[in-house]
Amino acid sequence: MSSLKRVPALSILLAFAALVCLVIMVFGDALSGHDHREMNLDLRLAPPLTGGHLLGTDELGRDVLARLLTGLRWSVATALSATFIAFVIGTTFGLVAARGQSALGGVMRLLTTFTQAFPPFVLAVTVIAVMGDAGFFSIVLTLGLVTWPVFSRVVYAEARSLFEREHVLAAEMTGMPAIRLFVRHVLPGLIPSLSVLVVFHFADMIVAESALSFLGIGAPLGAATWGAMLSESRGYMLSAPWLTLSPALAMVAIIVCAHALGQHLRNANR
Amino acid sequence: MSQIASSPPPSLGVNGLRISAGDNVLVPGLSLTIGRGEILGMVGASGSGKTISAFSLARLLPEALTQTGEISLEGERIDLLSEAQMRKVRGGRIGMVFQDPLSSFNPLRTVGSILVESICRHQGLPASQARELAIETLATMRLPGRTASVDAYPHMLSGGQRQRAMIGLALVNQPALIIADEPTTALDPTIQLQILALLRHQASSAACLFITHDIGAASAICDRLAVMNEGVIVEEGPTDQLLSSPVHPFTRELLSHAPGGARFR
Numbered sequence: 001m002s003s004l005k006r007v008p009a010l011s012i013l014l015a016f017a018a019l020v021c022l023v024i025m026v027f028g029d030a031l032s033g034h035d036h037r038e039m040n041l042d043l044r045l046a047p048p049l050t051g052g053h054l055l056g057t058d059e060l061g062r063d064v065l066a067r068l069l070t071g072l073r074w075s076v077a078t079a080l081s082a083t084f085i086a087f088v089i090g091t092t093f094g095l096v097a098a099r100g101q102s103a104l105g106g107v108m109r110l111l112t113t114f115t116q117a118f119p120p121f122v123l124a125v126t127v128i129a130v131m132g133d134a135g136f137f138s139i140v141l142t143l144g145l146v147t148w149p150v151f152s153r154v155v156y157a158e159a160r161s162l163f164e165r166e167h168v169l170a171a172e173m174t175g176m177p178a179i180r181l182f183v184r185h186v187l188p189g190l191i192p193s194l195s196v197l198v199v200f201h202f203a204d205m206i207v208a209e210s211a212l213s214f215l216g217i218g219a220p221l222g223a224a225t226w227g228a229m230l231s232e233s234r235g236y237m238l239s240a241p242w243l244t245l246s247p248a249l250a251m252v253a254i255i256v257c258a259h260a261l262g263q264h265l266r267n268a269n270r
Numbered sequence: 271m272s273q274i275a276s277s278p279p280p281s282l283g284v285n286g287l288r289i290s291a292g293d294n295v296l297v298p299g300l301s302l303t304i305g306r307g308e309i310l311g312m313v314g315a316s317g318s319g320k321t322i323s324a325f326s327l328a329r330l331l332p333e334a335l336t337q338t339g340e341i342s343l344e345g346e347r348i349d350l351l352s353e354a355q356m357r358k359v360r361g362g363r364i365g366m367v368f369q370d371p372l373s374s375f376n377p378l379r380t381v382g383s384i385l386v387e388s389i390c391r392h393q394g395l396p397a398s399q400a401r402e403l404a405i406e407t408l409a410t411m412r413l414p415g416r417t418a419s420v421d422a423y424p425h426m427l428s429g430g431q432r433q434r435a436m437i438g439l440a441l442v443n444q445p446a447l448i449i450a451d452e453p454t455t456a457l458d459p460t461i462q463l464q465i466l467a468l469l470r471h472q473a474s475s476a477a478c479l480f481i482t483h484d485i486g487a488a489s490a491i492c493d494r495l496a497v498m499n500e501g502v503i504v505e506e507g508p509t510d511q512l513l514s515s516p517v518h519p520f521t522r523e524l525l526s527h528a529p530g531g532a533r534f535r
Contacts, residue, residue, distance in 0.1 A: 164332075165373065166368055166369075166370060166373040166374040167373060167374050167375055167376045167377070168376075169330065169368075169374075170366070170368055170374040170375070170436075170439075171376065171384070172330060172360070173328060173330065173360050173361060173364075173366045174360065174361030174384070174387070174388040174391070174439070175357040175358060175359070175360040175361035175362055175388070175391055175392065176357070176361075176387075176391070177357060184376070184379070185376055188376075188378050
């Protein structure tokens with residue numbers, strides 16, 4: 001097929017970015033030649049490109065690049081898992097609510113409204129406080145539980161209109177049971193908007209997780225995450241700006257990539 | 271009521287069908303019968319309640335609407351069936367042809383796969399045999415190429431071909447009742463004639479409710495006509511009689527607006 005020639009440059013670029021991301025996820029701080037926990041008090045706050053530290057060291061002499069690479073692993077893993085949880089809950093609720101004249105649908109619509117009416121950060125802090133200690137599962141669960149209405153809203157609206165499509169009605173007219181109707185005729189119609197939403201949500205989750213870590217209620221104490229790195233660098237913003245800039249720019253890069261991918265998917269679906 | 275004494279026992283009997291949206295009554299009380307092999311044309315302006323009446327026969331109204339009243343299919347009260355039993359009726363004993371054949375096929379699935387699924391569900395045939403039957407059905411509907419049409423996606427067929435495939439889908443399980451909701455409205459006039467002829471020919475062993483606002487199309491294939499206005503059948507009778515000597519003022523008005531009158535006859 002000649003379709004390979006028509007793959008836009010942006011697709012290749014994004015695929016490359018994803019590959020880089022994957023390599024970093026797999027190898028982590030090994031790529032920097034340093035352990036992200038290794039302290040060197042003789043070489044504190046070293047600027048970039050000194051003593052074999054590409055991005056310099058922090059206030060405890062830890063290699064910034066090693067921490068940055070480890071942080072990516074954490075960020076992507078939490079964002080992906082949180083997105084998955086939000087996706088599963090939100091899509092299920094949205095579909096049931098869209099279908100149901102039943103009381104269940106009404107309850108789900110109400111739950112969506114209530115969850116969305118709460119300020120997300122207040123809710124997240126509350127949920128984390130209730131769950132006790134900070135860690136991967138509590139943060140992922142929290143983010144998922146707080147943000148699923150994004151999905152349920154979109155799925156609800158789209159599924160409502162899909163259910164009124166004639167081909168769904170025609171399929172129902174052939175005696176198709178409700179579950180099968182979902183899977184065969186409604187879900188495929190949701191894929192375009194859901195794929196875009198997933199990517200944008202992933203970017204949002206990276207920011208949200210970093211914000212929680214910045215506040216000290218996300219990652220466990222001492223973990224190398226971008227939010228924690230930003231938080232720790234506050235005192236050195238002027239004397240050692242690379243401590244702030246490294247995680248900030250890394251975050252910008254991954255979010256720009258995610259948004260470009262989302263935009264790209266949206267255009268491709270038009 | 272119709273005075274055809276020789277008509278066979280009704281395939282479809284509707285008695286006191288009432289459809290309402292909350293306090294708003296859309297169809298106050300519809301009663302009609304259609305015999306085996308008979309085509310009843312339900313004509314009326316847009317919004318007169320034709321389509322919701324048709325959907326209520328398969329109990330597929332939008333959730334905001336409620337229906338009451340007797341509906342019997344070959345003597346069996348289907349308005350009393352559970353939803354699970356009703357699913358066996360839909361597609362099995364009631365077939366439906368929709369207005370727009372493009373939007374009534376899922377664009378992501380082949381025409382054949384939709385037929386095969388319906389056959390498997392209602393006739394319990396294995397997939398390979400169901401496929402054979404699907405091929406046969408589409409050939410009967412005069413779709414080109416034996417396997418080409420089965421494996422075609424809806425966009426690969428022309429409008430007329432899609433509508434013929436839709437009729438095939440409606441008929442494939444040999445239903446007792448065929449509901450055709452404006453089946454020719456989205457098609458151009460020459461194709462309309464073909465579709466009407468096909469429907470007339472294929473529906474010979476079933477009762478057929480033909481819904482249209484095009485009185486010309488209705489007169490071309492219907493044995494009887496029922497004129498509907500604001501949810502009420504204002505006049506009903508054999509097609510020739512109703513066309514030649516309409517009694518109700520609304521029927522006269524409808525006829526006076528029909529382009530070319532009964533041009534299909």
